[in-house]
Structure formats: structure tokens, C-alpha cells
Amino acid sequence: MQIQTIATTPYTDQKMGTAGIRKKVKTIIQPNYLENFVQSLFDAIGGVKDKTFVLSGDGRYYNDVAIQKIIKMAAANGMKKLIIGQNGMLSTPASSCILLKNHADGGLTLTASHNPGGINGDFGIKYATSNGGQCSSQVSAEIYEKTKTITSYKTIDAPDVNLSNIGSQTLGDMQIEIVDPIKDYLLMMENIFDFEVIKKLFANGFDFVFDAMNAVTGPYGIKIFEEVLGAKKGSVHQAVPMPDFGGLHPDPNLVYAKHLVDLMYSDNAPDMAGANDGDGDRNMILGKKFFVSPSDSLAILTDNYKYIPAYKNGIFGVAKSAATSTAVCRVAKALNINCYEVPTGWKNFCNLMDTNRITFCGEESFGTSSSHIREKDGIWAILFWLNIIAATGKSVEQITRDFWAKYGRTYYLRFDFDGIDTAVADQLMADLEQNLSSFEGKTYNTYKVSEAKPFIYHDVVDGSVTKNGLLVYFEGGHRICYRLSGTGTNGATLRVYIESYDKDNFDKNPVEALTPLLNVAMILAEIEKRTGKNKPDLTT
Numbered sequence: 001m002q003i004q005t006i007a008t009t010p011y012t013d014q015k016m017g018t019a020g021i022r023k024k025v026k027t028i029i030q031p032n033y034l035e036n037f038v039q040s041l042f043d044a045i046g047g048v049k050d051k052t053f054v055l056s057g058d059g060r061y062y063n064d065v066a067i068q069k070i071i072k073m074a075a076a077n078g079m080k081k082l083i084i085g086q087n088g089m090l091s092t093p094a095s096s097c098i099l100l101k102n103h104a105d106g107g108l109t110l111t112a113s114h115n116p117g118g119i120n121g122d123f124g125i126k127y128a129t130s131n132g133g134q135c136s137s138q139v140s141a142e143i144y145e146k147t148k149t150i151t152s153y154k155t156i157d158a159p160d161v162n163l164s165n166i167g168s169q170t171l172g173d174m175q176i177e178i179v180d181p182i183k184d185y186l187l188m189m190e191n192i193f194d195f196e197v198i199k200k201l202f203a204n205g206f207d208f209v210f211d212a213m214n215a216v217t218g219p220y221g222i223k224i225f226e227e228v229l230g231a232k233k234g235s236v237h238q239a240v241p242m243p244d245f246g247g248l249h250p251d252p253n254l255v256y257a258k259h260l261v262d263l264m265y266s267d268n269a270p271d272m273a274g275a276n277d278g279d280g281d282r283n284m285i286l287g288k289k290f291f292v293s294p295s296d297s298l299a300i301l302t303d304n305y306k307y308i309p310a311y312k313n314g315i316f317g318v319a320k321s322a323a324t325s326t327a328v329c330r331v332a333k334a335l336n337i338n339c340y341e342v343p344t345g346w347k348n349f350c351n352l353m354d355t356n357r358i359t360f361c362g363e364e365s366f367g368t369s370s371s372h373i374r375e376k377d378g379i380w381a382i383l384f385w386l387n388i389i390a391a392t393g394k395s396v397e398q399i400t401r402d403f404w405a406k407y408g409r410t411y412y413l414r415f416d417f418d419g420i421d422t423a424v425a426d427q428l429m430a431d432l433e434q435n436l437s438s439f440e441g442k443t444y445n446t447y448k449v450s451e452a453k454p455f456i457y458h459d460v461v462d463g464s465v466t467k468n469g470l471l472v473y474f475e476g477g478h479r480i481c482y483r484l485s486g487t488g489t490n491g492a493t494l495r496v497y498i499e500s501y502d503k504d505n506f507d508k509n510p511v512e513a514l515t516p517l518l519n520v521a522m523i524l525a526e527i528e529k530r531t532g533k534n535k536p537d538l539t540t
């Protein structure tokens with residue numbers, strides 16, 4: 001097979017998101033753009049000669065083209081073996097599962113995760129290292145450096161590889177193994193949860209909906225919930241993965257999954273609904289006329305770990321991103337385990353899992369998981385809820401209310417200000433950081449600031465120091481966190497995360513409960529003056 005060295009010129013805007021690249025499709029499809037990134041990645045990690053990688057994607061627009069390009073580049077760069085999900089598709093959690101099971105050297109997942117797809121949407125690549133989790137910021141930076149000086153990439157001239165049949169084949173000297181995308185993942189889930197008790201729940205008529213948002217987890221949902229566990233046929237909605245997700249924004253939250261929220265608040269709502277995002281690592285949990293906030297979900301799962309066979313003998317600590325509410329910390333305290341607070345981004349949990357410091361972790365952005373893999377896991381979270389419901393006989397709402405009764409309720413919402421000019425956003429954050437200490441001791445709208453400081457994380461394992469977000473604490477257990485998004489593709493997004501703790505009153509409307517603090521947040525950061533926006537663009 002003829003190896004070709006193709007001359008290329010670097011793109012100046014190739015700055016990447018964390019742990020890979022995430023861009024508009026129209027940017028990615030420019031000549032050599034994807035190739036530049038992939039070759040830079042291969043070079044930055046010391047080449048891929050004799051290495052084994054897992055390669056697949058969430059099926060979004062350009063998945064089919066990109067995967068063929070990468071297969072040929074891998075062969076030209078001396079890769080020993082590629083493990084690929086049938087038809088080039090794997091969810092992010094399944095990819096991590098297969099990577100770990102096969103002791104692969106790395107994984108590439110073709111996805112822009114929860115961002116929209118289609119020609120006008122986004123595309124991306126998540127790069128995972130041999131521990132099954134997304135690469136560190138340092139590796140990202142090294143890849144980025146390579147993209148600035150790249151002059152050529154390697155590929156081979158060969159016809160496209162057929163990805164539809166499970167089994168082994170070769171391309172030049174490289175072995176390609178097409179695998180069942182669900183099998184190993186299902187096996188892993190069966191080894192964690194009590195499938196028998198969940199089967200009984202469904203056999204007794206528990207009414208459940210899983211919404212795959214026309215994305216990668218549709219076939220996983222049909223297999224696991226309908227075929228194996230016996231949820232009635234048709235329980236999985238929007239089950240066929242589509243390149244543009246049927247026009248949906250595949251981010252399972254109150255705004256983008258409104259169709260599901262409407263169903264769950266209607267009079268014929270099923271008992272429970274779960275939804276996943278584009279690549280299957282996020283989850284949303286709803287009960288009958290009831291929404292579980294992701295921060296609460298992490299805390300509730302932790303509090304109920306004993307119902308799950310894989311965890312019943314005890315768990316290590318837990319971790320949450322700094323932006324996530326402190327609800328789980330109260331549970332950790334009661335269980336007498338450590339609660340770590342890390343920067344946003346799943347990779348920050350991985351060192352803690354690798355060293356047995358934590359078992360569960362989660363982010364407010366609808367991500368929850370455990371150390372079974374090194375990614376967040378949408379279906380895992382839904383199975384966890386089903387297992388608790390089956391074991392306790394309680395509804396989603398009852399489980400949550402019992403939790404509030406025990407620990408108090410942490411009202412929590414995230415407010416996003418989108419499409420801000422990058423320079424304006426950077427200046428806002430820089431000035432806010434400068435001003436933080438001047439807020440301390442002052443009272444705003446009846447809320448007295450007890451402490452205000454940047455969130456600085458010292459990784460206990462590798463010693464790295466990360467600054468991510470600004471925190472303002474108020475007396476009474478209320479809190480504001482500000483940070484800029486690292487995954488957006490439209491200017492800058494300012495995220496304002498607000499929580500308010502209430503020990504006794506659990507029935508306030510979260511938006512109403514948090515609006516006074518949102519007003520404080522807007523004043524402290526001068527949001528209207530600097531961005532022209534007098535309200536957030538998105539509340540989730």
C-alpha cells in the first residue's frame with residue numbers, strides 16, 4: 001500500500017477545545033483541516049506506530065467522511081490496530097468501555113457532544129488516552145503547538161473501508177476490528193446493576209420513556225431497555241441516529257428537550273423519563289410532573305449507592321465540578337467519605353478515579369458517572385435511577401423528596417449569556433476577578449458576601465494547578481459561580497451558576513427562588529453594562 005505524504009499549511013484558528021477539537025462543520029470540512037489536527041495529534045503523542053486505538057463517532061454529519069480519512073492516516077502512520085464500532089458508531093461511554101477492556105493506547109470519538117449537528121452544526125474529535133479518559137490540558141496544548149507548524153500529513157491511497165460487518169480485516173499492515181457497539185457496554189451494565197429487579201419493575205407495568213434525541217444511544221436504548229430489560233416496545237423515543245439529529249439540539253435539558261418535558265408534565269406522563277445527548281454521555285432524569293436537577297441527581301445516587309450491586313460493599317469518595325451544587329458534599333459528609341471539587345471538564349475526575357479516591361462524580365451540565373469508565377455515562381445514570389426505583393418501590397419524586405427531607409434542598413440553576421464578543425467576555429472575567437475581594441463583607445439585595453475568590457485547583461495526583469471560574473459565597477449557604485464556556489463555537493458564553501440552600505422549604509419555584517441572586521450576579525459582574533444583555537439567553 002502506497003504511503004503518501006501530503007503537503008499542508010497550518011490554519012491559524014485551529015485552537016482547540018479541551019481534550020480535542022470542536023468546530024463548526026464548515027470549518028472542519030475545509031481542505032486538510034481535519035488532517036492537520038489528526039496528524040498533529042499523532043505527532044504530539046510520539047507517533048502511533050504499533051499502537052491500538054478505538055475509533056468511532058456519534059454518527060453526526062461528517063462522521064462517515066472523517067472516519068475514512070482517519071483510518072487511512074492511521075494506517076499510513078503505522079498504527080497496529082483500530083477497533084471500530086459497527087458503521088463507525090460508538091457512544092462516548094461505550095468507546096471508553098471498549099478502550100479499557102482492550103487496553104488500547106488511545107481513543108478518538110468523532111463528536112461535538114451536545115452541540116447541534118448537520119452541515120450548519122458542529123463537529124469535533126474527543127481524544128482519550130490509555131486510561132480511557134480525555135487527554136490532559138497539557139497534551140491538548142502540545143497538539144495545538146503542532147498544528148501551528150505542521151507542513152505535511154501521511155495517508156494512503158486506498159478505497160474506503162467497509163464498516164458494516166462485524167469482524168477483522170486489514171488495511172495494509174494495519175488490523176481493523178469492527179465490533180458490536182453495544183455488547184461490551186451492556187455486559188458492563190449487567191455487572192453493575194441488578195437487572196433482575198429492573199426486569200420485574202418493567203414486568204409490573206412501570207411506564208418509562210428513554211429519549212435518544214435522534215442521536216447515538218437510540219440503538220443502545222432499544223437493546224438495553226426494551227429487549228433486555230423488557231420495557232414495552234416503543235419506550236425508546238427518537239431512537240434512530242441521524243446526521244443532523246433531526247434538527248434537534250441534542251442537549252438533554254429543560255430547554256432543548258422541551259418535547260420530553262412537555263410529555264412528562266402532561267396528564268398522561270409515564271412514571272419516568274430519561275434522555276441522553278448527542279454522544280450519550282449526558283443524562284436528564286424526569287419523573288411524573290417532576291424534574292431532577294443534575295446536581296441533585298449526583299447527590300441522590302450517592303446517597304442510595306447501597307441498592308446497586310457493584311457499589312453495595314462501599315464506595316470511595318465523590319467529586320463534583322466547582323460549578324456543580326454542593327448537595328453531594330452534604331451526602332459525602334453524612335457518609336463520612338471525601339468530596340472533591342474539581343474544575344469543569346470530565347478529565348479532571350480521572351486522576352481521582354485512577355487512584356481510588358472517588359467512585360462517583362458529576363457535573364451540573366447533566367453529566368454523572370462512576371469509575372466503571374473514565375467518561376460520563378448517560379445510560380448508566382438512567383439505569384442507576386431505575387435500579388433505585390425498582391429496589392425501593394418509590395417514585396422519582398418520592399426518592400427526591402425523601403432526599404430533600406434528609407439534607408435540605410439546594411435550589412440550583414445555570415444561566416448562560418451567549419454569543420458575547422470574546423474580548424468583552426475576557427475583560428469582564430478579568431475585572432471581576434480583580435474586584436472579588438472588594439465584595440467581601442458587603443450586602444447585596446439582602447445577601448451578605450462571606451467570601452469571594454477564584455477557584456484554583458491543585459490536582460492531588462499530578463500536582464498541576466488549574467484556575468477555572470470565580471466563586472462568590474454568601475451567608476446562609478448561597479453561592480454564585482462564574483466561568484466562560486470552553487465548548488461553545490459562537491463567540492464566548494458566560495455561564496453563571498447559582499445555588500441557594502433551604503433546609504425546610506422544598507416547594508419554591510427554582511427560577512423565582514434564584515432570581516434575586518441572579519440580579520446580584522448581574523450587578524457584581526456588570527453584565528448588562530458590558531454585554532448589553534439584561535437577562536440570560538438560556539436557563540437550564
Ligand code: VG1
Binds near residue numbers: 282364484485487
Ligand atoms: C460544557 C459543560 C461541562 C462539560 C463539557 C463537555 O463545558 O459545562 O460541564 O464537561 O461541556 O460536555 P463548557 O466549558 O462549555 O461549560 V460534553 O457532553 O460536550 O462532553
Ligand code: CO
Binds near residue numbers: 113281
Ligand atoms: Co456529550
